[in-house]
Amino acid sequence: MREIIGKCQACHKDVFCENGFFEGEQLDGKLYCVICAEKALEGYTSEKNE
Numbered sequence: 001m002r003e004i005i006g007k008c009q010a011c012h013k014d015v016f017c018e019n020g021f022f023e024g025e026q027l028d029g030k031l032y033c034v035i036c037a038e039k040a041l042e043g044y045t046s047e048k049n050e
């Protein structure tokens with residue numbers, strides 16, 4: 001079963017939930033695909049370090 005959860009806030013691709021596995025991340029209430037979530041998290045850590 002594949003369900004569209006919403007669109008990635010960064011690349012605007014559809015983010016799916018497949019067989020109960022959520023293929024994305026929610027950061028600060030925004031939805032991201034796995035790839036953009038990783039990038040966003042990298043951005044977070046570098047921002048926090050400054």
Ligand SMILES: [Zn+2]
Nearest residue numbers: 008011033036
């Ligand atoms: Zn994305």
